[in-house]
Amino acid sequence: MTRPTTLTFLGAAGTVTGSKFLVESDDQRLLVDSGLFQGDRAWRRRNWEPLAVPPASIDAVVVTHAHLDHTGYLPILARDGFEGPIVCSEETAQLLRIVLLDAAHLQEQEAQWARESRVSKHADPRPLFDTADAERALGLLRPVPGSEPVTAGPASVVLRRAGHILGSRFAEVTIDGRTTAFSGDLGRPDHPLLEPPEALGSVDQVVVESTYGNRHHDAFGEDELAAVLTRTLRRGGTALMPAFAVDRTALLLHVLRGLVHDGRVPDVPVYVDSPMALAALDVYRAALRPGGDFRPSVVADPRPFDPGRLKLVHDPGESQRLNDPRHPCILISASGMAEGGRVLHHLEHQLPRSHNTVVLTGYQVSGTRGRQLADGAKQIKIHGRYVPVRAEVANVRGFSAHADSSQLLDWVSGAGSPECVYVVHGEAHAAEALADKVRDKLGWTSVVPRHEERVLLR
Template sequence: MTSLAPATRPTLTFLGAAGTVTGSKFLLAVDDRRFLIDCGMFQGDKEWRLRNWDPFPTPPAGIEAVLLTHAHLDHCGMLPRLVKQGFTGRIYCTSDTAELATIVLLDSAHLQEKDAEHANEKGYSKHAPAEPLYTQADAEKTLRLFKTVEFDTPLDLGGGVSATFTRAGHILGSASIRVAAGGTSVLFSGDLGRRDHPILQSRGTPAPADFMVIESTYGDREHPAPEGLPHEAMAEAIRKTIGRGGSVLIPAFAVDRTEIVLKVLSEMFRDGRIPHVPVHINSPMSLAALHVYQAAAERGELRADLKDADWITIPELHEAKTQEESVALNNPSRPCIIIASSGMATGGRVVHHLQYMLPNPKNCVILTGYQAVGTRGRDLQQGAEQLKMYGRYIPVRAQIVTDGQFSVHGDAGDLIGWLRDVGGDPEAVFIVHGEEGSAEAFAKKIKADLGWMGVVPHYEEVVRLTTSHPTKASVQLGATGSVNDFDI
């Protein structure tokens, strides 16, 4: 366990999304006050997933508030665990994030409980008995702590600490958060969307800050400029699969990705680019999220051109609500398209579809987004010949296709553009939420393009935030728990 040194100036501790893409958690200490920015779950590699079980590095009861950027599990998924371990403060986020996080956390708790139950029944857990990380009761208790904020309206947290949420254009409700505290300011990018999101309003530009913490999922890459028709990789895969009598499985994040996939499929049906086949949404969570998006469209919260527009028009759209309906899709009576979560096939109903669909070469799996190292999605993308599911190996004979045009993360150019738009003269930019090569490459790009110092922090590293002139010494937190000086 890491004990934090007394903070004479604000300190920032990187408790996740450092050295990995998932588990975003940043602890901001101002004197004896503690604020947590995001409380995400580690996903993917087992080495990281096991850290979800570690005691929280600082007593949760001592954290005053959580500031939540958005509702993805790798940003909010450990909130119920934090509450279970004693956190009783407020969780601040936008109203759409609160709605989506409600869906995500209840679903996550349900999956945790189911997985533990399943492991106990089948006896494949190393722990006996297997336990969930948290339960639905923990999630419900967590949701009662949520308090919503408006975009671009400073939230006064008292004692000279304030936080301002600005649109991040990543998923509905997503925000970058600028915290002013103790004579300094830190801007947390959260996940940043591309300049032009197919459904959401574009991201805004926060005020400059002394320090910035920016994601770097695609920090070493540019999204390829679209050639020809949009999403042709997907359209072609659907045409061929249906042509040979197979079915298409699209693993998709329930929140945002499913909505975009439905919009894209609607356009393909409308333009006659794919044959008319039934589309099944097999995810109660996706359906719930879809309703939040539809309500947002009616409020004018989405792109202006979607207001009042019928942006999801699929001739035969079916919703699999019950477990029986879900299982029935494993033997469809005719070729169809199934959309199920989770997007990286780490859990959820998509796993049992993979189990049934992967062994048949007539079928096709279309991956629609970033697949983190250690996930089944990444293994499929990299040509795995078998996948482990529920303790068994399943052969992969189905066609695997990646449609790279779905990303809702900005690429290196988008991220640099955001930093440039924010401007100012930051003391340092901390690069997080990227695999190692990606974060390092982005640090170099920041230096080359903007002349700013980019630092890739280590997991559990602590830095002092001071606006005096730093000489950029950054040392890994030692066993003594000393704070790394950033202003030596």
């Protein structure tokens, strides 16, 4: 007897991170995305729990893009027995080598620090995964050029441009003639660097993200950014910009190039202090070709990521000196939500000084240091101790690479007449708002699934 095809929501259901969607048909299993939970401790603990099915029983994984909340569980899968192909775009494969190895290094560093400082409750703190696990996962990558259909476990899969970061794709997964579209993270049509998402064609089900499911974007926030940077630099301060190493750093450099060229921001040194961001910039530069993910105007620019006085920081000693630069400058450092990396050292030294500014330009997940700063915290805990927040904190909106509520609805509306739209990857209020909008505007069945809920696809 043939078993029904099912979809189980193993992540990004009730939260904005941890994307994992399990498709099962007969005796085969396909996992779409394999992300880490981030933010609140209750969600992060799930990273340590066994997966609902044995990793060795999964036949293939499809990855929509390189961000850790969609890929960071891959090393754990590989360590625990998964040996199938990991299907993704060519650019995602290149970025994953950077992202996963960096994440493993940070995990190892944090475990070592916890052992040496003895602040951990565990007798022998260990990393969630290590470099060997990341290398094992990277050996399973199967990059797909263009939008050629490929077989992945029980399904035929087509990857189409999603416009969120370089290499990002949404996945059309077809089993027994029925297709489910997984949006991954969907980009904005007006992204300054990237071409807009491709249109969604007629499908039977849609699984769509809702990070900004209850909000509308204004235009990109160049005006507000220019004002924040100018007042900070004129008072002799450092403008510290925690930024995601993949895409956000490149986007900020491109926007700064325009602002400095137009005289709207003083021409000061712009430092990029993140080994991961520097490696990602190399991938972005190599992808500047006609017909790729970038807009033609970006491809035509000989230096699209150079504001003028760009300083790429490779040496740890130079990074330490930037804790107190002693001259007006802009400092871009990872991570974007201030959860790890060199930016923590800069925050530790610069937050207590009122002439500095911390400039937040991305979505800050609940429970992260970035969210605490955005919500007006008077002190935040870094490296085991509390640091006073005396610096200005500017939450500059308009730089998100996620589609907003109207843009998500426009994309979903191309689905024809799907049986159901499943709204995921959003905080509860955002997901419910988008689900309501799909029901009210399009007249379709739309639900916000629960964590580990299973539904029939056939």
